[in-house]
Amino acid sequence: xxxxxxxxxxxxxxxxxxxxxxxxxxxxxxxxxxxxxxxxxxxxxxxxxxxxxxxxxxxxxxxxxxxxxxxxxxxxxxxxxxxxxxxxxxxxxxxxxxxxxxxxxxxxxxxxxxx
Amino acid sequence: xxxxxxxxxxxxxxxxxxxxxxxxxxxxxxxxxxxxxxxxxxxxxxxxxxxxxxxxxxxxxxxxxxxxxxxxxxxxxxxxxxxxxxxxxxxxxxxxxxxxxxxxxxxxxxxx
Numbered sequence: 481x482x483x484x485x486x487x488x489x490x491x492x493x494x495x496x497x498x499x500x501x502x503x504x505x506x507x508x509x510x511x512x513x514x515x516x517x518x519x520x521x522x523x524x525x526x527x528x529x530x531x532x533x534x535x536x537x538x539x540x541x542x543x544x545x546x547x548x549x550x551x552x553x554x555x556x557x558x559x560x561x562x563x564x565x566x567x568x569x570x571x572x573x574x575x576x577x578x579x580x581x582x583x584x585x586x587x588x589x590x591x592x593x594x595x
Numbered sequence: 596x597x598x599x600x601x602x603x604x605x606x607x608x609x610x611x612x613x614x615x616x617x618x619x620x621x622x623x624x625x626x627x628x629x630x631x632x633x634x635x636x637x638x639x640x641x642x643x644x645x646x647x648x649x650x651x652x653x654x655x656x657x658x659x660x661x662x663x664x665x666x667x668x669x670x671x672x673x674x675x676x677x678x679x680x681x682x683x684x685x686x687x688x689x690x691x692x693x694x695x696x697x698x699x700x701x702x703x704x705x706x707x
Contacts (some may be wrong), residue, residue: 484638511693515620523639523684523697537695570638579629583641584695 483507484587486571492593493561501556501590503571511576512554513537513584514546517568529554530576558592566594599687601698607677615671618685622666627688629695630659630670634681641663642670642683649660675705 484505493499505512513536514526527546528536534546543559559567571587597640600619608614627646631639643652648663656673672679682702686695 523686523698525694525696528693536692538694581644581646581688583629583644584661586638587639588638 484567484571484573484585486587486590488590488595489588490591492595494595495561495563497561498557498559499561499592500558501569501571501592503554503556503587505552505571505573505585505587507573507585508552509573509575509576510551511549511574511582512513512548513572513574514554514556515570515572515586517570517589519567523570527554527556561592563594563595566592568592599685599696599698600680600699601683601685603701604699605702605704607704607706610676612675612705613671613673614703615669616683618668618670618687618698620668620685620687620696621689622664622668624629624690625663625666625687625689628661628668630668631684632681632682633684633700639684641666656676656677670701672703677704677705679703679705680705 487502492594511530515523526540529548532548545557548554568589568591570589572584574584576583609653616658630642643659645661650661652659658671682700684700686697
């Protein structure tokens with residue numbers, strides 16, 4: 481069973497389109513994250529939700545909007561895609577009570593290519 | 596600007612060699628340090644979470660130490676095996692922010 485799953489694995493689309501990436505975790509975790517792996521291979525936090533509430537919102541363009549319908553799902557919607565949005569996007573989850581020291585479990589990544 | 600630096604960037608060793616690499620991070624307002632192992636075409640996989648100065652963690656042939664006062668952590672692999680080949684990432688948390696700042700990793704290649 482996949483603990484953290486993302487769909488799709490690959491996404492190729494044209495500039496200006498709107499697309500979504502879905503993430504689901506079956507670990508019963510309270511906190512979920514979206515990361516972007518940039519061209520220099522850094523993993524950078526974009527968003528974090530705890531029990532469906534937004535707790536981290538980095539300086540990400542407002543074309544990116546996360547949505548958490550329940551604590552097992554955190555989807556990422558991107559409007560008006562730009563060339564610079566091409567990257568690998570990783571979803572992750574962690575148990576996170578109040579101490580923020582739990583390990584994070586990562587999904588397999590979604591490679592987004594904007595043409 | 597918060598920087599997490601890892602060195603070396605890449606490392607090639609022979610099977611059976613022991614090796615170590617470094618993660619440097621800002622020493623002020625330390626909260627936690629994570630180590631992850633990331634194999635090509637897979638997801639990062641957690642190795643350790645370290646929170647206390649002087650912490651030492653061990654998992655099989657892999658161990659890690661932490662010095663929060665000087666801002667570094669070492670990861671050691673004893674008797675490297677080809678299956679240890681991966682990128683090893685460290686990530687720093689400053690304050691109880693739930694925000695991990697990742698280094699770019701050390702790419703380890705173990706030759707049989």
